[in-house]
Amino acid sequence: MSAPLIEARHLKKYFDTPSGQLHAVDDVTFSIDQGRTMGVVGESGCGKSTLGRTMIHLLESTEGQIYFQGEDITRIGKRKLRSLREDMQIIFQDPYSSLNPRMSVRQVIMDPLKRSGRFQGKSALDAETDRIMNLVGIEERLKNSYPHELDGGRRQRVGIGRALALNPKFIVCDEPVSALDVSIQAQVLNLLQDLQDQLGLTYMFITHNLSVVKHISDDLCVMYLGQLVETSPSDEIFKMPLHPYTKALLSAIPSTDVHNHQERIVIKGELTSPIEPQPGCRFVSRCPHACKACLQHQQLEELLPKHFVACCRAKELYELEGRVVK
Amino acid sequence: MNERGRDFLEIKDLTVEYTSEGQVVHAVNGVSLKLDKGQTLGLVGETGAGKTTIAKSIMRILPPHSSAVKGGEIYFEGRNLQELSELEMHEIRGKKISMIFQDPMTALNPVMRVGEQIAEGVALHEKVSKKEAQERAEQMLEMVGIPKNRYKEYPHQFSGGMKQRVVIAMTLACNPRLLLADEPTTALDVTIQAQVLEMMRNLVKKKDASMILITHDLGVVAEMCDYVAVVYAGEIVEHGDLFSVFDHPSHPYTKGLFGAIPKLNEDKGRLHSIEGLPPDPTNLPQGCYFCPRCPLADESCVSKKPEPVVVGRSHYCRCGKLKKWEANK
Numbered sequence: 193m194s195a196p197l198i199e200a201r202h203l204k205k206y207f208d209t210p211s212g213q214l215h216a217v218d219d220v221t222f223s224i225d226q227g228r229t230m231g232v233v234g235e236s237g238c239g240k241s242t243l244g245r246t247m248i249h250l251l252e253s254t255e256g257q258i259y260f261q262g263e264d265i266t267r268i269g270k271r272k273l274r275s276l277r278e279d280m281q282i283i284f285q286d287p288y289s290s291l292n293p294r295m296s297v298r299q300v301i302m303d304p305l306k307r308s309g310r311f312q313g314k315s316a317l318d319a320e321t322d323r324i325m326n327l328v329g330i331e332e333r334l335k336n337s338y339p340h341e342l343d344g345g346r347r348q349r350v351g352i353g354r355a356l357a358l359n360p361k362f363i364v365c366d367e368p369v370s371a372l373d374v375s376i377q378a379q380v381l382n383l384l385q386d387l388q389d390q391l392g393l394t395y396m397f398i399t400h401n402l403s404v405v406k407h408i409s410d411d412l413c414v415m416y417l418g419q420l421v422e423t424s425p426s427d428e429i430f431k432m433p434l435h436p437y438t439k440a441l442l443s444a445i446p447s448t449d450v451h452n453h454q455e456r457i458v459i460k461g462e463l464t465s466p467i468e469p470q471p472g473c474r475f476v477s478r479c480p481h482a483c484k485a486c487l488q489h490q491q492l493e494e495l496l497p498k499h500f501v502a503c504c505r506a507k508e509l510y511e512l513e514g515r516v517v518k
Numbered sequence: 519m520n521e522r523g524r525d526f527l528e529i530k531d532l533t534v535e536y537t538s539e540g541q542v543v544h545a546v547n548g549v550s551l552k553l554d555k556g557q558t559l560g561l562v563g564e565t566g567a568g569k570t571t572i573a574k575s576i577m578r579i580l581p582p583h584s585s586a587v588k589g590g591e592i593y594f595e596g597r598n599l600q601e602l603s604e605l606e607m608h609e610i611r612g613k614k615i616s617m618i619f620q621d622p623m624t625a626l627n628p629v630m631r632v633g634e635q636i637a638e639g640v641a642l643h644e645k646v647s648k649k650e651a652q653e654r655a656e657q658m659l660e661m662v663g664i665p666k667n668r669y670k671e672y673p674h675q676f677s678g679g680m681k682q683r684v685v686i687a688m689t690l691a692c693n694p695r696l697l698l699a700d701e702p703t704t705a706l707d708v709t710i711q712a713q714v715l716e717m718m719r720n721l722v723k724k725k726d727a728s729m730i731l732i733t734h735d736l737g738v739v740a741e742m743c744d745y746v747a748v749v750y751a752g753e754i755v756e757h758g759d760l761f762s763v764f765d766h767p768s769h770p771y772t773k774g775l776f777g778a779i780p781k782l783n784e785d786k787g788r789l790h791s792i793e794g795l796p797p798d799p800t801n802l803p804q805g806c807y808f809c810p811r812c813p814l815a816d817e818s819c820v821s822k823k824p825e826p827v828v829v830g831r832s833h834y835c836r837c838g839k840l841k842k843w844e845a846n847k
Contacts, residue, residue, distance in 0.1 A: 207534045219730070232697070235708070235709065235710075236678075236707055296584065343795055345795075364758065373564040373565050373734065374564070374734065374778045374779055374794035375774060375775065375778045376791075376795075377778065377787035378777075378778035378779075378791035379791040379793075381780070381789055382788055382789055382791060385788070400707065400708070402708070402782070403780040403781065403782050404780055406780060406782055407780030407789070407806035408780075426685060430645070430782065434633065438581060440709060441708060441709060443712075444708040444709045444711065444712035445708060445737065445782060446711075446712075446715070446735060446737030446738045446741045447737055447740060447741075447782065447783075448736045448737050448740050448764065448779065449740065449783070450760055450761055450764045450765070451761075453741070456712060456716075458709075458712050458713055458716055459709055460713075462677050462679055462680070462710065463677075488617065
């Protein structure tokens with residue numbers, strides 16, 4: 193087994209708001225092994241993007257630790273952070289706003305190369321820029337185009353090229369295909385997978401689209417209002433969701449199978465506020481199985497091998513379905 | 519009942535153009551559709567395919583200076599909507615035909631109480647007192663699952679899902695016969711989407727209304743619709759009964775769409791992406807609009823516009839290669 197490339201331990205990120213502290217990420221612990229893809233799913237406002245940004249120091253964590261290649265990087269100096277950035281990159285959701293409109297494709301991709309100081313001389317820089325454009329499938333003729341001249345799919349390729357420029361080990365993909373149409377989405381997903389195979393990249397793939405996450409992830413984290421409620425290898429969760437929220441979430445995906453409509457668990461109500469939340473399970477107000485014990489703090493426990501869930505009733509519900517926890 | 523103009527809704531050969539910076543944008547190119555009472559039709563396609571323009575043409579709310587209906591007729595309950603006066607259209611809009619817009623954040627007036635926004639339409643279309651209009655608005659709120667004591671609140675006090683429900687309450691308040699829902703759940707999370715879709719399905723059934731549901735999500739179509747029309751570059755390339763289209767997608771574009779979505783019940787491999795991009799609507803190809811991206815295209819596709827071919831029960835498809843291709847499979 194390979195060692196984890198990146199690891200979060202009891203990571204917290206709180207924001208101060210006029211009405212109190214907003215617990216965007218609350219005590220999240222997980223790790224991603226080298227070369228694997230960790231999907232992070234949850235609904236808008238559940239803290240998945242904040243988690244991704246905190247992991248790569250775009251946001252400073254409030255509490256907890258982050259380890260990268262075994263080293264504690266929670267609090268590091270500017271110089272160290274700069275070299276760390278070469279190893280950790282991010283691809284943003286919106287290719288329209290994440291590229292500087294006044295920089296050409298070539299400039300966008302060349303910028304990190306220049307800053308790194310790894311390449312001396314114009315010809316070396318040009319050659320490397322060409323190599324990266326080729327890698328992410330941007331045609332040579334578009335070299336001097338500006339972002340507004342490109343379609344969404346190509347723009348996202350430029351964003352991917354920029355992230356890849358310095359050979360990072362770890363990339364946070366924050367909803368990289370949500371703004372794209374399905375046919376273009378498929379092109380970009382295929383590209384991300386090819387690059388992972390070629391370069392041995394490790395991804396943290398944040399999305400609200402469950403079919404996309406099923407397609408691309410090896411492992412999966414399900415978040416609800418800042419907390420990690422379930423995590424396991426991705427196939428396992430889709431086969432046997434344990435947390436009541438995960439069950440409802442999976443059953444809510446509209447399926448293209450017109451003959452077998454699956455039974456839907458429609459959960460009532462909406463997300464509660466993440467500002468100064470009550471202790472205990474955050475899903476309790478919408479959960480059909482809520483009981484008194486749910487008002488206590490829920491510990492993430494390994495109910496099945498490699499399959500962790502933060503729900504005090506998960507074991508009982510699992511056994512109610514006639515199964516036995518070994 | 520099948521004479522021209524006797525159907526509930528019939529669109530014949532609709533062609534709509536926009537002008538933008540001196541160029542003509544061919545948004546809708548000869549669309550024909552029929553819809554019966556109580557039926558739901560899904561319009562599927564990618565951004566810019568012309569789905570919303572079709573709906574806006576039915577409502578006659580296209581931007582007046584930059585767009586024009588260049589041809590075709592729209593019959594609704596036997597009347598040609600294109601020939602009605604603006605006043606007559608005013609009576610139909612919101613009363614007989616209602617539209618749900620994609621973004622609930624912009625469809626509501628931010629400085630007007632939500633209850634009053636619902637009551638406004640009722641007061642406008644029906645001879646009722648102010649009090650009765652308010653009562654109806656309260657009923658509508660409760661019907662979409664919002665307590666009526668929130669009548670006096672403003673849109674910003676509601677979450678996204680609740681705002682969309684307010685919009686739906688607004689559109690259904692006058693019992694419309696035809697509902698045009700333009701991506702009604704695209705801005706919502708899946709669990710909220712499930713709630714809203716379930717509610718729409720029940721309301722439409724209860725009131726025996728018809729619906730055109732515009733979406734890019736084939737899963738939503740599978741759950742909600744009786745018929746489906748696939749739109750590409752302002753043209754319906756495939757149309758038919760839900761089961762027929764989903765079981766036997768026939769147009770290469772439809773097949774491509776199905777191949778491009780990751781499936782939940784299949785193992786991962788590579789997705790089949792459709793190469794290339796949709797055509798520039800200011801400069802459409804001569805023959806089949808899909809042929810530059812089509813794996814089956816040959817010279818005949820480039821030069822000749824394909825005619826609709828019947829491929830199943832009320833299922834047709836516009837593809838010149840269809841017969842040969844089906845035989846080769």
